[in-house]
């Protein structure tokens with residue numbers, strides 16, 4: 001399966017990518033998680049990305065495209081792109097990479113939600129910094145507050161989930177990423193999901209949209 005998850009910060013792209021990964025062995029490629037790992041390891045890429053991420057801006061296209069090119073080398077069995085592409089330039093570069101490999105996309109899934117819901121979800125999100133798994137104080141709390149259910153380690157609030165930065169990220173989405181909705185609509189592969197529903201309902205809509213509803 002070769003999928004792109006498109007949608008604003010907090011729409012639930014990462015949550016649903018991890019569900020598909022667990023159920024169907026699909027490989028989630030989250031550009032945000034890869035960048036955060038690079039920052040934690042102090043790589044050159046991590047250092048370059050840091051300022052942009054702290055401000056809620058996009059990391060420059062050239063860095064992201066090179067990063068994706070490396071990831072695709074180990075994606076022969078498919079991928080779920082979570083948070084990429086985010087600009088028209090990234091989408092065009094990705095089309096060219098996929099065309100060269102003769103790997104057509106199966107679908108581009110748009111997670112649609114209103115701004116108030118997104119702000120609420122991000123301000124109550126808790127993240128496991130070791131693997132990117134997320135929880136939510138209201139909709140999906142961990143068994144013990146502040147502690148990951150599986151590895152027992154501490155959960156953190158992402159520094160870019162502060163209200164000012166969330167607002168900036170949502171503006172950046174509207175300006176730079178939303179044009180991709182029209183871009184992918186012309187391919188006939190765009191599937192729209194109502195991301196305001198519960199996690200289970202969204203998972204159900206998603207399975208239906210990509211033709212996996214009977215594949216449990």
Ligand code: AP5
Pocket residue numbers: 007008009010011012013014015016031032033035052053054056057058059060064082083084085086090121122124125126134135136137139140160169195196197198199200202
């Ligand atoms: P990234 O890490 O990709 O962040 P994002 O796109 O802003 O997405 P989020 O992780 O915030 O949201 P999500 O949709 O995955 O929601 P989640 O499932 O966690 O990017 C971070 C930064 O990296 C960017 O700002 C940029 O600087 C840089 N970057 C990354 N990719 C880049 C690129 N391609 N180009 C340039 N720069 C790039 O859910 C959110 C919360 O809601 C959680 O608490 C969850 O438990 C809860 N929740 C989920 N679903 C539901 C539901 N259905 N009902 C109720 N609650 C729910």
